Amino acid sequence: MADPLTLATSALTAIQKLNEASKKIRNAELRMQIADLMSMIVDLKMECARLTEENDSLRAELDEAGRRDSNRTRVTIGDDQLCYLSDPSPDQTKGPYCPTCYSQNQSLSPLVEQARHFATAFGKYKCPICKTHHKVE
Numbered sequence: 001m002a003d004p005l006t007l008a009t010s011a012l013t014a015i016q017k018l019n020e021a022s023k024k025i026r027n028a029e030l031r032m033q034i035a036d037l038m039s040m041i042v043d044l045k046m047e048c049a050r051l052t053e054e055n056d057s058l059r060a061e062l063d064e065a066g067r068r069d070s071n072r073t074r075v076t077i078g079d080d081q082l083c084y085l086s087d088p089s090p091d092q093t094k095g096p097y098c099p100t101c102y103s104q105n106q107s108l109s110p111l112v113e114q115a116r117h118f119a120t121a122f123g124k125y126k127c128p129i130c131k132t133h134h135k136v137e
Ligand SMILES: [Zn+2]
Pocket: 098, 099, 100, 101, 102, 109, 127, 128, 129, 130, 131, 132
């Protein structure tokens, strides 16, 4: 079955053809009814577009919530206070991940190990997302 927006577009095309055909009949009542119907279908088409956009947005929110929930069950905090995955998927590393990003929005930001001279001054790891430095004893 076609999506609602395609159906509304098809209905509008059909009613436009009906409107053209009705011009030969010269019935004012019929022409007014067709004009009202066209107006309703245009409104319906706009509402379909709005609902489709809202649906896409809600679907993205749901995916994000599912991802966070999935992360929550697999993240452990190491002795170094950094985050690690207990069960990483093939496209993920075990860690370490940024504890700041994780505590704020359950997102997994892989930490980048710093060059020795930066590591001594700022910390062994830096988060490329929130820019937090993490010292590890
Ligand atoms: Zn971070």
